[in-house]
Amino acid sequence: MKNYDHKKIEKKIQKEWEKKKIYSASDKSKKPKFYSLIEFPYPSGDGLHIGHPRPYTAMDIISRKRRMEGFNVLFPIGWDAFGLPTENYAIKTGKKPAVVTKKNIITFTRQIKSLGISFDWSREINTTDPAYYKWTQWIFLQFYKKGLAYKAKSYINWCPKDKIGLANEEAIGGVCERCGSATEKREKEQWMLAITKYADRLDKDLDLVDYPERVKSQQRNWIGKSEGSELEFSFCPCAKENLPNLKEGIKVFTTRADTLFGVTYVVLAPEHELISKIQSRITNWDEVEKYIKDTKKKSEMERMAEDKTKTGVELKGVKAINPANNEEVPIWIADYVLVEYGTGAVMAVPMHDKRDRDFSEKYNLPIIDRPLVDAKEITQKVGGKIVTKFKLRDWVFSRQRYWGEPIPLVNCEKCGLVPIGEKDLPVKLPEVKSYTPTDNGESPLAGISKWVNTKCPKCGGPAKRETDTMPNWAGSSWYYLRYTDPKNSKEFASKKNLKYWTPVDWYNGGMEHTTLHLLYSRFWHKFLYDLKLVPTSEPYKKRTSHGMILGEGGVKMSKSLGNVINPDDIVKTYGADTLRVYEMFIGPFEEAAQWSTESIIGSRRFIEKVWRIGEKISKKLLSHGSHSNLNVVNESNIAYAEKSSASQSPVLKLLHKTIKKVSEDIEDMRFNTAISAMMILATEMEKINFIDLEDYKKFLQILNPFAPHIAEYIWFELGEKKSINLSSWPKWDESLIKDKEVKIAVQINGKVRTEITIQMDEKEEEVKKKAFANQIVLKYIGQQEPKKIIYVKNRVINILN
RNA sequence: GCCCGGAUGGCGGAACUGGUAUACGCGCACGACUUAAAAUCGUGUCUCGCAAGGGAUGUGGGUUCGAUUCCCACUCCGGGCACCA
Numbered sequence: 061m062k063n064y065d066h067k068k069i070e071k072k073i074q075k076e077w078e079k080k081k082i083y084s085a086s087d088k089s090k091k092p093k094f095y096s097l098i099e100f101p102y103p104s105g106d107g108l109h110i111g112h113p114r115p116y117t118a119m120d121i122i123s124r125k126r127r128m129e130g131f132n133v134l135f136p137i138g139w140d141a142f143g144l145p146t147e148n149y150a151i152k153t154g155k156k157p158a159v160v161t162k163k164n165i166i167t168f169t170r171q172i173k174s175l176g177i178s179f180d181w182s183r184e185i186n187t188t189d190p191a192y193y194k195w196t197q198w199i200f201l202q203f204y205k206k207g208l209a210y211k212a213k214s215y216i217n218w219c220p221k222d223k224i225g226l227a228n229e230e231a232i233g234g235v236c237e238r239c240g241s242a243t244e245k246r247e248k249e250q251w252m253l254a255i256t257k258y259a260d261r262l263d264k265d266l267d268l269v270d271y272p273e274r275v276k277s278q279q280r281n282w283i284g285k286s287e288g289s290e291l292e293f294s295f296c297p298c299a300k301e302n303l304p305n306l307k308e309g310i311k312v313f314t315t316r317a318d319t320l321f322g323v324t325y326v327v328l329a330p331e332h333e334l335i336s337k338i339q340s341r342i343t344n345w346d347e348v349e350k351y352i353k354d355t356k357k358k359s360e361m362e363r364m365a366e367d368k369t370k371t372g373v374e375l376k377g378v379k380a381i382n383p384a385n386n387e388e389v390p391i392w393i394a395d396y397v398l399v400e401y402g403t404g405a406v407m408a409v410p411m412h413d414k415r416d417r418d419f420s421e422k423y424n425l426p427i428i429d430r431p432l433v434d435a436k437e438i439t440q441k442v443g444g445k446i447v448t449k450f451k452l453r454d455w456v457f458s459r460q461r462y463w464g465e466p467i468p469l470v471n472c473e474k475c476g477l478v479p480i481g482e483k484d485l486p487v488k489l490p491e492v493k494s495y496t497p498t499d500n501g502e503s504p505l506a507g508i509s510k511w512v513n514t515k516c517p518k519c520g521g522p523a524k525r526e527t528d529t530m531p532n533w534a535g536s537s538w539y540y541l542r543y544t545d546p547k548n549s550k551e552f553a554s555k556k557n558l559k560y561w562t563p564v565d566w567y568n569g570g571m572e573h574t575t576l577h578l579l580y581s582r583f584w585h586k587f588l589y590d591l592k593l594v595p596t597s598e599p600y601k602k603r604t605s606h607g608m609i610l611g612e613g614g615v616k617m618s619k620s621l622g623n624v625i626n627p628d629d630i631v632k633t634y635g636a637d638t639l640r641v642y643e644m645f646i647g648p649f650e651e652a653a654q655w656s657t658e659s660i661i662g663s664r665r666f667i668e669k670v671w672r673i674g675e676k677i678s679k680k681l682l683s684h685g686s687h688s689n690l691n692v693v694n695e696s697n698i699a700y701a702e703k704s705s706a707s708q709s710p711v712l713k714l715l716h717k718t719i720k721k722v723s724e725d726i727e728d729m730r731f732n733t734a735i736s737a738m739m740i741l742a743t744e745m746e747k748i749n750f751i752d753l754e755d756y757k758k759f760l761q762i763l764n765p766f767a768p769h770i771a772e773y774i775w776f777e778l779g780e781k782k783s784i785n786l787s788s789w790p791k792w793d794e795s796l797i798k799d800k801e802v803k804i805a806v807q808i809n810g811k812v813r814t815e816i817t818i819q820m821d822e823k824e825e826e827v828k829k830k831a832f833a834n835q836i837v838l839k840y841i842g843q844q845e846p847k848k849i850i851y852v853k854n855r856v857i858n859i860l861n
Numbered sequence: 862g863c864c865c866g867g868a869u870g871g872c873g874g875a876a877c878u879g880g881u882a883u884a885c886g887c888g889c890a891c892g893a894c895u896u897a898a899a900a901u902c903g904u905g906u907c908u909c910g911c912a913a914g915g916g917a918u919g920u921g922g923g924u925u926c927g928a929u930u931c932c933c934a935c936u937c938c939g940g941g942c943a944c945c946a
Contacts, residue, residue, distance in 0.1 A: 396944045406946045662886040736885035805881035810927050812881050856880045
């Protein structure tokens with residue numbers, strides 16, 4: 061073995077893996093299966109971010125360990141390639157998004173491969189590949205057929221300057237991502253997915269899965285389940301005059317029906333549909349109409365900014381009747397009541413609700429303190445009902461964009477909306493000249509009349525295609541299913557493969573996807589489950605989350621700050637193994653970590669230390685054999701090395717402790733402490749003169765998931781013929797780990813004064829005797845009889861006097 | 862405002878179900894090897910004190926023989942949601 065040259069070694073080992081295809085998952089195997097998953101990347105033009113290797117390496121460590129533990133492991137990779145940055149790049153440069161994507165994928169592939177992640181590349185998928193998005197479209201049509209995909213007028217973010225509809229994620233904080241001007245809400249017809257139909261199950265079934273508490277609570281918050289009462293406040297006779305058709309009253313939703321006697325007024329959202337029905341009875345209509353108009357005109361930013369002062373207008377000439385006591389209360393409209401939530405109307409109880417109190421104080425409305433009653437009883441008594449409401453809204457599923465999956469339906473003059481037949485899928489994205497959305501906010505696809513004008517699949521008459529595309533969350537909502545059978549052209553995946561591989565056993569991803577991708581894909585999965593197309597009700601058995609990698613000083617890495625680290629440079633200078641070890645050692649996996657180029661050297665030194673020990677051992681093997689070429693160290697040499705270690709190795713105990721610690725720490729994703737333990741072991745191994753070959757090999761085996769190139773390379777150098785990844789994960793011997801003696805602290809009145817050595821599990825009396833024989837103890841206690849002695853087995857003895 | 866995290870040396874961070882705080886790594890200092898340098902190895906490195914000893918885990922209380930760990934109040938930092946009735 062020559063000097064450690066990471067470039068040569070890593071290249072060589074990666075070639076070897078590729079040649080032998082050792083990371084290919086088998087669809088039929090007698091081994092138990094293990095499906096580990098990372099969130100597939102968006103292949104951006106910037107190339108791989110230094111943050112990517114963190115979750116990839118983590119799941120790679122788990123996948124490699126599982127293989128060595130005898131599992132048939134599926135650890136796939138693909139590309140979530142539809143998306144805005146590519147489209148914006150196309151708008152700017154005129155380059156075809158498909159071409160740009162292809163180029164980016166080539167870069168990403170090279171970069172990820174250079175890290176030595178054990179992905180099964182034979183199952184690579186790409187959401188922008190028509191063979192893939194055929195099935196995204198197909199699933200969408202299943203939603204449509206079940207009535208869960210529907211068209212509705214919906215408020216979208218509208219940029220008045222760019223004249224374009226924006227997705228929520230493009231209008232964060234009520235500001236247009238492109239030009240920075242304030243956005244408005246505008247009504248537009250959109251495709252919607254009825255995720256709210258699954259709200260209750262998405263909430264409840266969180267009990268069935270192994271997710272971190274913070275993920276569960278964030279999803280629960282987002283779904284926003286709340287139980288309460290729906291009560292009806294009827295209109296007074298004065299409001300109904302000349303309105304014989306006005307039968308219904310004002311329905312309100314409340315979680316505090318017990319406060320019904322404290323109601324002093326009722327508030328409708330300004331957009332509430334009842335308002336127009338009673339328009340003729342409202343005596344101050346001009347004022348009311350102005351308020352409604354002003355509300356609509358207000359930008360999102362303005363509405364968000366004024367969360368302090370509430371505004372509203374009373375509907376004069378009409379009153380509502382409190383069903384509990386038949387008293388008349390005024391009706392107001394105010395924009396602090398949201399039309400989308402609950403019933404769009406609330407009963408105001410200023411005594412018990414801070415918002416109602418603020419409003420009452422501003423407009424001099426009475427605040428009354430009526431007795432509280434039982435919520436259920438009063439609900440029944442007034443003819444209301446107990447209901448459950450959710451904050452979750454249906455998913456706005458269309459985008460007026462080019463680079464997405466076309467929505468596969470047509471508008472027929474005769475038949476209305478007609479889905480494209482299964483055999484005509486996929487509806488492919490046509491080529492366009494310009495990727496800029498049109499002036500009226502339509503997708504660039506609307507400009508290609510050749511493509512838009514088509515025939516109705518039902519009647520053959522003239523029809524127009526839908527020109528909206530799907531959001532980038534569509535392809536990622538089911539990709540983990542495709543991995544089980546990525547080349548299937550008849551189904552999105554075969555039942556057999558789905559049954560064998562799903563659910564995903566362990567899925568790691570970012571916290572930023574908790575209420576988006578993670579929730580969306582759970583929804584899709586449940587829908588497919590209801591259609592009996594997938595065998596489990598939840599897609600992911602276990603979910604974990606990694607922390608971000610920040611720049612030095614704890615700031616986000618960004619081009620503008622100039623603190624972006626390119627993984628290519630690190631791999632080139634230090635090697636993939638060092639980068640992997642460094643990113644795992646940097647801090648607790650689930651927390652954010654600060655990049656420090658200065659500190660990488662520690663991980664590199666550790667890798668070099670491992671190399672030096674390997675060098676020493678191979679020299680020893682050589683000196684007992686006649687071969688000069690290390691690659692042909694033969695069996696007899698190894699046998700000699702083993703024999704000469706007949707007496708117990710001085711690191712045997714530490715080795716077994718380390719095997720245990722690393723085995724357990726990997727399961728808890730405590731990679732930093734696992735590496736720390738291996739560092740201690742390596743330091744000890746280097747110190748001793750003779751290292752047992754088998755001990756060293758075990759060390760290489762537990763190091764392998766972290767630093768697979770060097771582990772594999774030395775493994776072969778030591779005469780092994782099969783990949784270390786195909787070897788069995790070492791077991792630790794509990795009896796070897798147990799210490800015979802242990803040092804315990806001696807405290808006098810709770811303060812540590814000295815320590816004594818005792819036999820492991822020694823009797824309490826003996827320990828006390830030893831303690832009182834100690835000079836320092838005598839000094840403090842003298843001849844006195846201590847008041848109390850507390851002994852914690854094998855840990856501490858505390859003497860009180 | 863609400864919800865979820867977090868705060869430990871010069872720095873990143875360890876510490877099992879309450880039991881010797883500061884493992885491991887970076888940095889720094891000194892030493893060995895070397896003609897020299899690099900690399901490597903060794904020693905030291907929370908703080909005050911010559912020492913005995915004292916003080917330190919964001920702040921202030923509490924529980925306990927004993928608290929980084931549990932409880933209460935507060936400050937600051939990060940993330941999510943935000944007039945959700």
